[in-house]
Amino acid sequence: MPVRGVRQHRRRDPRRSRAAGRGRCVMRAFVYERPADVEQAVAAVAADPQAAFLAGGTTQLDLMKDGVWTPDRLVDITRLPLRGIMVEGQLMRVGALTTMEQLAAEPAVTERLLMVREALLAGASTQLRNMATIGGNLLQRTRCRYFRDPSVAACNRRSPDSGCAAVDNTARMHAILGVDERCVALHASDVAVPLVAVDAQALVAGPGGQQRHIPLTEFWVRADEGPSIEHVLTHGELVTAVDVPLLPAGWRSGYLKVRDRASYEFALCSAAVAVLMDGDLIADVRIALGGVGSVPWRARQAEQMLRGTHVDPVRFEQAGRATVAGAYTLPGTAFKVDLAVATLTRQLLAMTTEANS
Ligand code: SF4
Numbered sequence: 493m494p495v496r497g498v499r500q501h502r503r504r505d506p507r508r509s510r511a512a513g514r515g516r517c518v519m520r521a522f523v524y525e526r527p528a529d530v531e532q533a534v535a536a537v538a539a540d541p542q543a544a545f546l547a548g549g550t551t552q553l554d555l556m557k558d559g560v561w562t563p564d565r566l567v568d569i570t571r572l573p574l575r576g577i578m579v580e581g582q583l584m585r586v587g588a589l590t591t592m593e594q595l596a597a598e599p600a601v602t603e604r605l606l607m608v609r610e611a612l613l614a615g616a617s618t619q620l621r622n623m624a625t626i627g628g629n630l631l632q633r634t635r636c637r638y639f640r641d642p643s644v645a646a647c648n649r650r651s652p653d654s655g656c657a658a659v660d661n662t663a664r665m666h667a668i669l670g671v672d673e674r675c676v677a678l679h680a681s682d683v684a685v686p687l688v689a690v691d692a693q694a695l696v697a698g699p700g701g702q703q704r705h706i707p708l709t710e711f712w713v714r715a716d717e718g719p720s721i722e723h724v725l726t727h728g729e730l731v732t733a734v735d736v737p738l739l740p741a742g743w744r745s746g747y748l749k750v751r752d753r754a755s756y757e758f759a760l761c762s763a764a765v766a767v768l769m770d771g772d773l774i775a776d777v778r779i780a781l782g783g784v785g786s787v788p789w790r791a792r793q794a795e796q797m798l799r800g801t802h803v804d805p806v807r808f809e810q811a812g813r814a815t816v817a818g819a820y821t822l823p824g825t826a827f828k829v830d831l832a833v834a835t836l837t838r839q840l841l842a843m844t845t846e847a848n849s
Pocket of ligand 1: 634637646650655656658659674675677
């Protein structure tokens with residue numbers, strides 16, 4: 493039975509200055525409901541263009557309080573049976589409501605996907621990891637400060653064709669790959685980076701009982717392909733699980749996150765690297781970068797450059813340079829070009845030499 497809910501948040505009047513706008517409280521009503529199953533949840537959201545799913549809420553509720561996100565109907569999916577991890581052979585299925593902390597504690601992750609565990613533990617705080625779900629993590633909105641401040645009018649992601657405040661202002665925590673002058677928003681997830689590296693797929697339920705798999709490499713839409721479209725899900729589609737291939741025996745992986753402080757901070761740059769070594773030879777390699785792209789950035793060209801080559805820091809740096817070739821930079825983000833090269837080189841060295849030791 494839907495419950496009529498009322499919440500209070502501060503809404504800033506974009507016609508007034510930020511200081512003057514602060515403190516103006518607006519009461520906004522919304523419908524809150526708890527569906528009995530996935531089918532009901534999908535039908536409820538699909539039927540109402542102003543409806544949205546609510547899971548861990550660690551990002552969504554902030555956005556609602558700030559007046560950035562204003563759904564009329566919240567469909568709470570937290571009690572649906574979408575929690576848990578199942579390992580079958582080479583595949584791990586992670587329910588979308590599994591928390592980050594639960595996934596980090598999964599033995600198969602420690603044994604076969606260490607870079608996923610390291611990325612999870614490098615993200616957020618323990619309290620947040622106990623609330624935040626894997627599905628929600630993949631769907632988190634950008635941390636762009638201008639996107640999250642409704643008193644800033646120019647944001648193509650929030651208001652199509654309104655401009656981009658970040659391009660003309662401070663933009664240090666923004667992206668350099670998959671962006672252009674219309675939007676330089678960063679995808680801030682850590683765990684999505686190693687998941688992209690191993691070709692994980694989202695399992696999605698849609699209206700009418702439809703189900704489909706979406707490779708995570710195709711799940712998000714780059715900002716330079718349309719700033720206001722963040723992913724390929726249609727309204728009402730629900731991520732129910734993520735299928736993650738486990739790395740076969742002999743592979744080694746790790747996640748390196750470079751940030752301004754050691755905890756509770758987003759990445760300036762990160763590198764998820766998995767390698768299969770044959771002596772000094774890189775028999776196979778998977779690479780993805782975080783902190784630099786509008787989507788978690790799979791570095792396929794670098795992988796091709798390194799497969800079948802020997803451990804060589806110069807070659808590693810060349811692979812890094814190839815990855816960031818064509819980067820779109822602003823004065824505030826130009827440092828990320830060299831940082832990305834250095835981060836990838838360091839992590840490749842760590843993985844290839846440790847694998848040999
Ligand atoms: Fe908006 Fe993107 Fe510009 Fe941020 S970078 S202000 S999200 S358009």
